[in-house]
Amino acid sequence: MPQDHDRRQWSLASSPMEGGGQELSLGGRWCLDQDLPAADEVAAGLGGEVRCLRVTSSELADWDSGFVAFLTVLCRHCAARGISVDQEALPAGVRHLLTMAAAVPEQKVGRRGQGSENLLVRVGTAALSLAHGAPEMLRFLGEIVLALGRLVAGRAQFRMGDLWLEIEEVGPRALGIVSIISFLVGLILAYLGADQLRMVGAQIFIADLVAIGMVREIGALMTGIIIAGRTGAAFAAQLGTMQVNEEIDAFKTLGISPIDFLVLPRIVALILMVPLLTLYSSFVGMLAGLIISTTIFDIGVFEYYTETVRALELKHFLVGLSKGSVYGAMVAYAGCLRGMQCGRSAEAVGEAATSAVVTGILLITIMASLMTILYYQLGI
Amino acid sequence: MTEAPHIEVRDLSMAYGSFMVQHDLNFTVNKGDIFVIMGGNGCGKTTLMRALIGLQRPAVGTVFYDGEDFWQVAPEGQERLKRRLGIMFQGGALWSSLTLAENVALPLSEYTRLPAGRISEIVSYKLALVGLAGFEEFYPSELSGGMKKRASLARAMALDPDILVIDEPSSGLDPLTARRLDDLIVELRDSLGTTIVVITHELASILGIGNNSVFLDAETHTMIATGDPRIAVQSGDPRVRHFLTRGAA
Numbered sequence: 175m176p177q178d179h180d181r182r183q184w185s186l187a188s189s190p191m192e193g194g195g196q197e198l199s200l201g202g203r204w205c206l207d208q209d210l211p212a213a214d215e216v217a218a219g220l221g222g223e224v225r226c227l228r229v230t231s232s233e234l235a236d237w238d239s240g241f242v243a244f245l246t247v248l249c250r251h252c253a254a255r256g257i258s259v260d261q262e263a264l265p266a267g268v269r270h271l272l273t274m275a276a277a278v279p280e281q282k283v284g285r286r287g288q289g290s291e292n293l294l295v296r297v298g299t300a301a302l303s304l305a306h307g308a309p310e311m312l313r314f315l316g317e318i319v320l321a322l323g324r325l326v327a328g329r330a331q332f333r334m335g336d337l338w339l340e341i342e343e344v345g346p347r348a349l350g351i352v353s354i355i356s357f358l359v360g361l362i363l364a365y366l367g368a369d370q371l372r373m374v375g376a377q378i379f380i381a382d383l384v385a386i387g388m389v390r391e392i393g394a395l396m397t398g399i400i401i402a403g404r405t406g407a408a409f410a411a412q413l414g415t416m417q418v419n420e421e422i423d424a425f426k427t428l429g430i431s432p433i434d435f436l437v438l439p440r441i442v443a444l445i446l447m448v449p450l451l452t453l454y455s456s457f458v459g460m461l462a463g464l465i466i467s468t469t470i471f472d473i474g475v476f477e478y479y480t481e482t483v484r485a486l487e488l489k490h491f492l493v494g495l496s497k498g499s500v501y502g503a504m505v506a507y508a509g510c511l512r513g514m515q516c517g518r519s520a521e522a523v524g525e526a527a528t529s530a531v532v533t534g535i536l537l538i539t540i541m542a543s544l545m546t547i548l549y550y551q552l553g554i
Numbered sequence: 555m556t557e558a559p560h561i562e563v564r565d566l567s568m569a570y571g572s573f574m575v576q577h578d579l580n581f582t583v584n585k586g587d588i589f590v591i592m593g594g595n596g597c598g599k600t601t602l603m604r605a606l607i608g609l610q611r612p613a614v615g616t617v618f619y620d621g622e623d624f625w626q627v628a629p630e631g632q633e634r635l636k637r638r639l640g641i642m643f644q645g646g647a648l649w650s651s652l653t654l655a656e657n658v659a660l661p662l663s664e665y666t667r668l669p670a671g672r673i674s675e676i677v678s679y680k681l682a683l684v685g686l687a688g689f690e691e692f693y694p695s696e697l698s699g700g701m702k703k704r705a706s707l708a709r710a711m712a713l714d715p716d717i718l719v720i721d722e723p724s725s726g727l728d729p730l731t732a733r734r735l736d737d738l739i740v741e742l743r744d745s746l747g748t749t750i751v752v753i754t755h756e757l758a759s760i761l762g763i764g765n766n767s768v769f770l771d772a773e774t775h776t777m778i779a780t781g782d783p784r785i786a787v788q789s790g791d792p793r794v795r796h797f798l799t800r801g802a803a
């Protein structure tokens with residue numbers, strides 16, 4: 175690798191010495207902002223018969239960590255091949271740094287449980303973790319049920335103040351986003367209905383469509399999904415961070431159940447608040463329907479109102495509220511589960527939050543389908 | 555208390571997956587000991603502590619508290635044994651949503667029937683012991699690293715535990731505060747008879763207050779010495795002497 179002897183460039187020359195050795199003279203400027211040669215290639219370039227390498231640097235102008243790193247790797251390769259390296263001719267500072275870098279031998283630990291694995295191994299690991307995931311989810315569910323039992327019996331380590339804080343956080347603070355989304359969904363429903371119903375000249379039934387749609391299904395569904403993104407992720411991130419900081423361990427060692435103390439208030443808050451938000455969402459949606467129908471589609475306010483009242487029955491409200499409760503429980507369960515399963519790093523907290531939202535929405539969708547089928551079969 | 559609390563570690567091995575952190579540990583901690591767990595960074599001191607306090611099931615072996623096998627007793631028994639321990643974690647592990655006063659008060663309000671007024675007196679006293687008087691209403695995020703450690707010690711002491719387990723109390727503390735903490739540890743032992751298990755690298759603490767110890771080796775992944783560190787530094791295993799003299803011997 176001949177380089178011109180410009181003092182702003184690195185240079186490297188290799189020449190044989192008498193007695194089977196090789197001399198490597200390094201010169202010029204060896205700094206990190208340059209394109210430095212790769213030490214393993216230089217080491218590989220040494221003939222197989224070389225037993226001793228003498229490194230000199232009489233022409234060296236300037237050096238930094240780039241130079242020392244090059245030599246460290248070179249020495250390691252030489253050591254692996256049984257070549258002794260004579261460093262006597264190097265600057266004293268370089269020699270000291272090399273000695274320090276070699277003082278603690280490389281640990282043969284590797285990255286445990288990591289590294290590149292082939293497809294088969296990865297598929298197997300994923301399948302195993304899925305198989306382990308299900309019992310873990312069930313166990314967590316069981317723990318929550320037991321804790322709810324303790325709460326009802328008044329024996330849970332549960333602080334009312336925490337419940338109020340959570341209620342405030344998940345309820346009133348979510349009103350803004352719930353209002354906007356419910357209004358827009360109500361508006362979409364009204365337009366959608368108006369278009370279809372105009373063909374049969376029954377535009378007044380927009381009121382029925384919006385009222386029953388919002389109260390029975392969409393209010394709860396929209397609220398559930400909003401809460402999954404807003405609160406489920408927050409639960410997972412809060413509990414995950416507490417896991418990282420060993421706060422959860424501190425509870426366990428004190429014999430205070432983290433389920434009672436941290437998970438219960440969150441679950442109870444959502445079970446109580448999501449139905450209320452659902453109700454609110456339904457009213458906002460119906461309000462949007464009213465505004466659109468009266469301003470765009472020439473339906474009278476009173477007409478729309480009486481049609482809505484005629485369409486709605488108590489059972490629709492009960493269906494909507496029950497769905498709200500169940501979705502709230504699902505979101506809280508997913509958020510707390512992922513938070514408590516969180517690993518011990520910032521990355522793991524992010525994963526827990528993401529996974530909480532995904533799991534929450536998945537559970538909501540599953541429950542929505544099951545309950546719709548169930549209520550249909552029951553004729554409610 | 556009739557029985558002296560002492561901890562006996564028998565054939566203990568701890569692993570993360572297939573990685574054996576430490577194996578075949580055997581040692582005893584007597585009542586009133588200031589027991590030092592020492593060893594280089596990453597040798598498994600914190601892992602040993604987690605096995606001692608019931609946070610991590612050992613791969614093999616067990617821990618006896620007064621002859622009771624911690625990993626064999628029923629969950630209620632484990633809870634009862636755990637309640638005799640006060641723990642200070644390496645990172646503090648203060649509950650971030652509670653103020654310092656609430657952090658220290660929580661164990662008290664869970665496990666005693668004291669009225670609120672008495673609890674807040676005890677909280678102030680414990681915080682004053684660790685030099686944090688006046689910080690009652692601060693949240694953990696408003697404290698410096700060293701202050702968090704001291705607050706965490708105050709919480710660990712809240713219930714006057716029989717056994718206080720402390721992970722690296724003095725790292726991150728200034729020399730005077732570290733010295734005060736050592737004095738406090740000795741005082742707790744002398745006045746309340748607390749047994750103290752302390753993980754530390756601080757030579758001054760190891761030789762100054764420790765009267766019993768175990769030395770974990772990172773290379774062989776097992777213990778290479780147990781007993782009084784002051785004897786170990788004079789006539790113990792060369793590796794222990796090397797460690798305790800900062801490489802001079």
Ligand SMILES: Nc1ncnc2c1ncn2[C@@H]1O[C@H](COP(=O)(O)OP(=O)(O)OP(=O)(O)O)[C@@H](O)[C@H]1O
Nearest residue numbers: 518570575593594595596597598599600601602644
């Ligand atoms: N959660 C974990 N998963 C896998 N390996 C771990 C985990 N925690 C620690 N280890 C490994 O176990 C070994 C012992 O770690 P430990 O935290 O017990 O060390 P330590 O002696 O307390 O060190 P320090 O003096 O730095 O606090 C280290 O090699 C570390 O890499």
Ligand SMILES: [Mg+2]
Nearest residue numbers: 599600601644
């Ligand atoms: Mg540690």
